[in-house]
Each structure stands twice: as C-alpha cells, then as structure tokens.
Amino acid sequence: MSSLHFTFSIYLLTFALFLQTIFGDIPLYNICSSSENFTTNDQYESNLRKLLGNLNYQTPSLGFGLGSVGWYQYQTYGIALCRGDVAAADCKACVNDASNEIHKLCPYDKGAIIWYDNCLLKYSNKDFLGQIDNENWFYMSNVQNVSEPTIFNQKTRELLSQLAKDASFTTKKYAVGELELGKSTKLYGLAQCTWDLSTIECLQCLDDAIGQLPSCCDGKEGGRVIGGSCNIRYEIYPFVSA
Ligand SMILES: *[C@@H]1O[C@H](CO)[C@@H](O)[C@H](O)[C@H]1NC(C)=O
Numbered sequence: 001m002s003s004l005h006f007t008f009s010i011y012l013l014t015f016a017l018f019l020q021t022i023f024g025d026i027p028l029y030n031i032c033s034s035s036e037n038f039t040t041n042d043q044y045e046s047n048l049r050k051l052l053g054n055l056n057y058q059t060p061s062l063g064f065g066l067g068s069v070g071w072y073q074y075q076t077y078g079i080a081l082c083r084g085d086v087a088a089a090d091c092k093a094c095v096n097d098a099s100n101e102i103h104k105l106c107p108y109d110k111g112a113i114i115w116y117d118n119c120l121l122k123y124s125n126k127d128f129l130g131q132i133d134n135e136n137w138f139y140m141s142n143v144q145n146v147s148e149p150t151i152f153n154q155k156t157r158e159l160l161s162q163l164a165k166d167a168s169f170t171t172k173k174y175a176v177g178e179l180e181l182g183k184s185t186k187l188y189g190l191a192q193c194t195w196d197l198s199t200i201e202c203l204q205c206l207d208d209a210i211g212q213l214p215s216c217c218d219g220k221e222g223g224r225v226i227g228g229s230c231n232i233r234y235e236i237y238p239f240v241s242a
C-alpha cells in the first residue's frame with residue numbers, strides 16, 4: 001500500500017470516528033415498507049413506540065429481542081438483533097440509535113428495517129416472527145479483487161457453509177471462524193440468524209445468502225450478504241472482537 005493511500009485511509013478512518021462520535025453509528029442501509037402508512041397520533045404509532053421501548057429494554061442483555069404490541073389493525077411486531085460479539089452497552093447504544101434513526105427515515109411506515117454494523121432493527125404490522133425474510137437483502141463488498149478468484153470463491157463458500165451449519169445449531173444463532181488461505185493469509189468469516197428462526201430455517205436462510213455471493217462479491221477480498229433474517233460476512237482481516 002502506498003503511503004498516500006495509507007494516509008488517506010487513516011484520514012477516512014479518523015473522519016468516520018469523528019462522525020460517529022457526533023452522530024452515533026451510521027446505518028449501513030434501511031428499507032421503509034411504504035405499502036401501508038399510519039398517521040400522526042394513530043393508535044399504531046403509540047403501539048410502535050411501546051414496542052421499540054420494549055426492544056430497547058430487552059435486547060442488550062441477550063443480544064436479541066422480539067415482541068408484539070396491540071391488537072387487530074393496530075398490532076405491530078418487531079425484532080432487534082445485535083452482532084454476536086457485541087457487548088451489552090454497545091448493543092444498547094445501537095438499538096437505541098436504530099429506533100431513533102428509523103423514525104426519522106421512515107416516519108409513517110407501518111413496516112421498516114434498518115441495519116448497522118452492530119445491530120439490526122425491524123418492525124411490521126404483519127406477523128413475520130419465525131419466518132425467513134426473503135425480500136429484504138443488500139450487499140456490501142470490498143472494491144479490491146483477489147488474484148485467484150476461482151479458488152478464493154471456493155474457499156469462501158467452504159468457510160461460510162461450515163459457519164452456516166455452526167450458527168444454525170447454536171442457541172445464539174451466531175458463528176465466526178477462519179480458514180488458512182496460504183502461508184500468511186487467512187480468511188475470516190461470520191454467519192448469524194435472528195433467533196426467531198428454527199435450526200432448519202436458519203440454515204436455509206444462510207444457504208440463500210451464500211447462494212447470493214456470486215452476485216454480491218465474486219472475486220472480492222471481502223463481502224457481506226445482509227438480510228432481514230440472517231447475514232454472512234467474510235474478510236481477509238479479523239473483524240469481530242474475540
Ligand atoms: C406512504 O408514505 C410514503 C411517503 O412517506 C409514500 O411514498 C407511500 O406511497 C405511502 N403509501 C401509501 C400506501 O399511502
């Protein structure tokens with residue numbers, strides 16, 4: 001890496017940390033459902049507020065929260081999930097940021113989802129609990145290409161398939177791991193599902209995510225396939241706390 005490049009990276013990192021200090025974490029992405037809206041002072045709004053309060057309270061200790069508030073057309077369902085290695089205090093901060101931010105981004109939507117590095121928050125007027133979210137996906141990838149894409153893609157798939165199995169069978173629905181790529185390089189991976197999925201559903205969701213790797217991150221040094229029920233990530237550097 002050239003020194004100019006390096007300085008620029010440090011500069012960006014510093015700037016990102018600066019922004020983070022002022023504004024809290026920056027969301028990776030969000031989706032507002034827009035198919036049904038509520039109005040100000042609607043019963044749905046107060047139920048949603050209560051639901052978000054419950055999720056804020058419930059999620060940090062375990063890393064996952066789930067709930068529903070209200071009845072009939074005013075009922076709202078929600079989940080919050082923190083990345084498996086995130087400490088309770090950071091989880092709390094993330095879910096809190098997520099609740100505030102999603103309210104600004106999707107003010108009148110009955111359903112919405114927002115993702116951060118450390119957490120995801122989702123709610124809807126439809127009961128989605130225990131069902132795989134096949135609709136809400138997005139990708140992130142490193143711009144750098146690897147020198148031997150065929151073998152690299154194969155190794156990535158191998159690692160993530162193993163982690164998909166590991167995550168599905170654990171109670172925290174989370175697994176991280178690594179794989180030797182050569183003498184001096186390693187591949188690091190992560191797989192995680194929301195806890196409302198069963199073992200089979202989690203595995204199916206993660207397999208779907210792995211199936212999207214060619215569209216997401218073919219031959220790229222790092223990538224993430226992120227959904228409403230599960231996500232995978234790989235990098236050639238460690239990216240989770242031990
Ligand atoms: C809900 O509101 C958004 C803008 O806030 C709008 O784009 C969308 O069409 C609305 N949906 C319905 C069903 O009214």
Ligand SMILES: *[C@@H]1O[C@H](CO)[C@@H](O)[C@H](O)[C@H]1NC(C)=O
Binds near residue numbers: 143144145
């Ligand atoms: C990676 O490869 C793609 C397609 O082969 C190319 O368009 C892109 O410029 C490459 N990116 C870098 C950073 O070299």
